[in-house]
Amino acid sequence: MYVLRRLPSLIATLLAVSILTFLMTSLLPGDPALQILGAENATPEAIAAVRAELSLDDPLPVRYLHWIGDALTGDFGRSYRTNEPVSQAIVERLPVTAEIGLLAIVIALAIAIPVGMLSAYRAGTRTDKVISSTSFGLLAVPNFMVAILLILIFAVWLGVLPATGWVNFTDNPVQNLRSALLPALSLAIAEMAVYTRLLRTDMIATLQQDFVTMARVKGVSNRRILFRHALRPSSFSLLTVAGVQVGAIIGGSVVIETLFAVPGVGRLLLEAVLVRDLLMVQGVALVIAVSYVVVNFTVDILYSYLDPRISHGRSAARV
Amino acid sequence: MTASQKEGRANEPLLEVDDLRTYFDTPRGIVKAVDGVSLRVDRGKTLGIVGESGSGKTVLSRSIMNLLPKANTIREGSVRFEGRELTTMKNKEMRTIWGAEMAMVLQDPMTSLNPVTKIGEQITESLGIHLNEKGKVAKAHAVELLKSVGIPAAERRLGEYPHQLSGGMRQRVTIAIALACSPKLLVADEPTTALDVTVQRQILDLLESQQTQRNMGLIIITHDLGVVAGRADEIAVMYAGRVVERAPTRELFARNRHPYTEGLLRSIPRLHQPSHSRLQAIPGRPPDLVDPPAGCPFAPRCNYAQDKCLTETPVLAPHAAGHEAACHFPVGTTAGQEALARNVAAGRTAAGTPLDSTVLATAGAA
Ligand SMILES: Nc1ncnc2c1ncn2[C@@H]1O[C@H](COP(=O)(O)OP(=O)(O)OP(=O)(O)O)[C@@H](O)[C@H]1O
Ligand code: SF4
Ligand SMILES: [Mg+2]
Numbered sequence: 007m008y009v010l011r012r013l014p015s016l017i018a019t020l021l022a023v024s025i026l027t028f029l030m031t032s033l034l035p036g037d038p039a040l041q042i043l044g045a046e047n048a049t050p051e052a053i054a055a056v057r058a059e060l061s062l063d064d065p066l067p068v069r070y071l072h073w074i075g076d077a078l079t080g081d082f083g084r085s086y087r088t089n090e091p092v093s094q095a096i097v098e099r100l101p102v103t104a105e106i107g108l109l110a111i112v113i114a115l116a117i118a119i120p121v122g123m124l125s126a127y128r129a130g131t132r133t134d135k136v137i138s139s140t141s142f143g144l145l146a147v148p149n150f151m152v153a154i155l156l157i158l159i160f161a162v163w164l165g166v167l168p169a170t171g172w173v174n175f176t177d178n179p180v181q182n183l184r185s186a187l188l189p190a191l192s193l194a195i196a197e198m199a200v201y202t203r204l205l206r207t208d209m210i211a212t213l214q215q216d217f218v219t220m221a222r223v224k225g226v227s228n229r230r231i232l233f234r235h236a237l238r239p240s241s242f243s244l245l246t247v248a249g250v251q252v253g254a255i256i257g258g259s260v261v262i263e264t265l266f267a268v269p270g271v272g273r274l275l276l277e278a279v280l281v282r283d284l285l286m287v288q289g290v291a292l293v294i295a296v297s298y299v300v301v302n303f304t305v306d307i308l309y310s311y312l313d314p315r316i317s318h319g320r321s322a323a324r325v
Numbered sequence: 326m327t328a329s330q331k332e333g334r335a336n337e338p339l340l341e342v343d344d345l346r347t348y349f350d351t352p353r354g355i356v357k358a359v360d361g362v363s364l365r366v367d368r369g370k371t372l373g374i375v376g377e378s379g380s381g382k383t384v385l386s387r388s389i390m391n392l393l394p395k396a397n398t399i400r401e402g403s404v405r406f407e408g409r410e411l412t413t414m415k416n417k418e419m420r421t422i423w424g425a426e427m428a429m430v431l432q433d434p435m436t437s438l439n440p441v442t443k444i445g446e447q448i449t450e451s452l453g454i455h456l457n458e459k460g461k462v463a464k465a466h467a468v469e470l471l472k473s474v475g476i477p478a479a480e481r482r483l484g485e486y487p488h489q490l491s492g493g494m495r496q497r498v499t500i501a502i503a504l505a506c507s508p509k510l511l512v513a514d515e516p517t518t519a520l521d522v523t524v525q526r527q528i529l530d531l532l533e534s535q536q537t538q539r540n541m542g543l544i545i546i547t548h549d550l551g552v553v554a555g556r557a558d559e560i561a562v563m564y565a566g567r568v569v570e571r572a573p574t575r576e577l578f579a580r581n582r583h584p585y586t587e588g589l590l591r592s593i594p595r596l597h598q599p600s601h602s603r604l605q606a607i608p609g610r611p612p613d614l615v616d617p618p619a620g621c622p623f624a625p626r627c628n629y630a631q632d633k634c635l636t637e638t639p640v641l642a643p644h645a646a647g648h649e650a651a652c653h654f655p656v657g658t659t660a661g662q663e664a665l666a667r668n669v670a671a672g673r674t675a676a677g678t679p680l681d682s683t684v685l686a687t688a689g690a691a
Contacts, residue, residue: 223423
């Protein structure tokens with residue numbers, strides 16, 4: 007099966023990602039022990055004690071093995087600031103980021119697919135030009151600007167959505183959705199522009215393919231040609247890029263969650279980095295990196311459903 | 326419809342193309358891809374359209390089928406299908422004709438099937454649209470169609486994707502799709518060019534047998550005269566967007582009149598063996614279709630070219646029943662022989678092209 011065939015490479019990627027995460031967070035400048043103690047308590051003995059407790063003086067490979075071994079059992083250590091287990095913080099915060107990110111992707115795709123198709127179908131016309139220049143415009147606006155604009159419009163002027171704050175889904179699903187909407191929209195706008203451009207390009211190419219001409223001479227309606235014949239073969243790179251763009255969404259969530267005062271992992275990571283909460287940074291970074299890899303693995307699997315040439319194990323290069 | 330009306334329709338040609346022009350407005354200028362083509366196809370007859378790459382065969386076929394995009398395309402002339410004018414028809418109306426009455430097979434079966442849709446669905450689609458067949462009925466019909474085009478294990482094929490089939494099998498599938506609703510006219514644009522020699526023959530035989538069984542009009546487009554030699558009732562030779570010679574097949578092979586046709590005939594290695602190679606035999610390249618120079622478009626490559634050819638564009642003139650050629654100095658006529666002799670004597674044509682040694686040798690022997 008295709009999933010099983012891909013499994014070894016997934017494991018290798020995860021391993022590499024965990025090593026990189028560990029190295030990058032360990033090599034952050036500054037001594038974590040000094041941070042933990044604060045300038046006034048940092049006597050040489052105290053520093054030595056903290057370093058010993060965190061095993062900071064062991065060689066890097068040994069530290070990595072300890073850390074990843076614990077992490078595999080779900081133990082990422084404790085935040086030195088709040089003494090809260092890192093894993094607990096992540097379990098609380100991750101669903102918030104996931105919800106906002108997922109909502110952003112759904113909104114972006116829901117708008118980009120019909121708009122991109124329309125743009126391709128009407129390629130070269132005014133409709134297409136308006137759509138294209140709008141997408142380029144939206145791409146150029148940074149997401150915090152979008153966020154501020156959305157807050158201004160929907161929270162301040164119209165007063166229909168909350169500007170900041172978060173309500174858990176289990177507490178109140180409707181309020182939860184309302185609190186997720188503006189952050190998700192802020193992340194969705196740029197994604198939407200990217201997806202629209204991409205689908206437009208691929209769709210234009212697909213519409214020039216012989217099999218589309220064949221569908222036309224079968225007497226198939228334009229609508230059916232677009233949705234049944236052209237959409238699927240045009241969506242390969244859209245899917246791939248949507249997977250890769252999850253990284254952009256995670257990156258964007260650091261800013262957006264802070265702006266909207268939403269308790270997600272993006273904000274958690276930012277706060278942890280600012281106070282050099284080493285174990286928290288390492289734990290959160292690992293979880294984010296792993297999520298990213300898993301999302302793209304899933305995309306890879308979905309891809310094989312979208313394109314039967316892959317799952318049947320024959321080369322697609324011939325076509 | 327009354328009996329006399331029915332008869333009237335049966336008597337008129339299936340397809341009548343009259344002075345069809347198809348130009349593209351491009352940044353380089355107006356590309357005259359099809360420049361005044363007239364053709365006729367009767368029920369149950371095969372027309373071969375032959376010409377080298379870039380002569381406008383594909384544009385002609387798509388123009389006839391009303392498949393070209395409207396933007397930047399200039400189209401004049403008329404295409405009548407059973408008396409109905411197609412050039413002014415809207416797509417909505419065309420959709421009742423496409424698939425149901427006119428169908429098409431394209432050059433490359435690798436690209437003319439949807440790579441992500443099962444074969445079965447690609448066949449039953451038009452059955453649903455035109456014959457309102459759904460579910461089991463459509464499926465049974467699809468199996469029957471696949472069997473009729475010689476695909477073994479037809480039932481199993483329905484669930485397969487195009488990439489699981491060989492090139493020849495795929496072309497059989499596209500033919501099955503084209504034949505699904507028993508069209509009256511089938512246009513095959515280089516149906517065998519992408520296939521290897523043995524498969525080419527099978528596909529051509531298949532087209533021929535289906536055409537006879539269904540009393541269908543068939544247009545076979547090819548760059549290879551050998552492909553249509555034993556199969557077409559009539560052949561039209563295209564050069565630079567125009568028909569330069571048109572004749573019943575036998576007549577064309579026995580008494581060709583146009584120097585370009587002569588070149589094409591020379592380039593067939595053996596008559597009844599479809600050749601695989603592209604036409605290379607005629608030296609030189611076809612003219613630019615943007616702003617073609619005055620005179621005969623073939624002049625720079627023609628061994629017969631005289632001064633008149635550089636200034637006056639020849640038009641189709643009759644030579645025998647159903648045989649027309651557009652040439653001032655036709656092959657096999659006194660005028661033609663004298664023109665060639667003059668050029669042989671001069672060692673070059675009026676267009677300044679040196680005559681190559683083979684021509685000098687053949688001319689000397691004659
Ligand atoms: N959409 C278009 N816009 C501009 N020029 C075009 C367009 N389509 C075709 N042409 C030009 O029209 C000419 C005829 O092309 P066409 O594809 O009909 O040739 P062909 O005889 O089918 O050749 P081949 O044997 O290579 O298939 C070519 O010069 C081509 O560049
Ligand atoms: S003889 Fe003159 S008119 Fe005839 S094909 Fe040659 S160039 Fe054209
Ligand atoms: Mg062609």
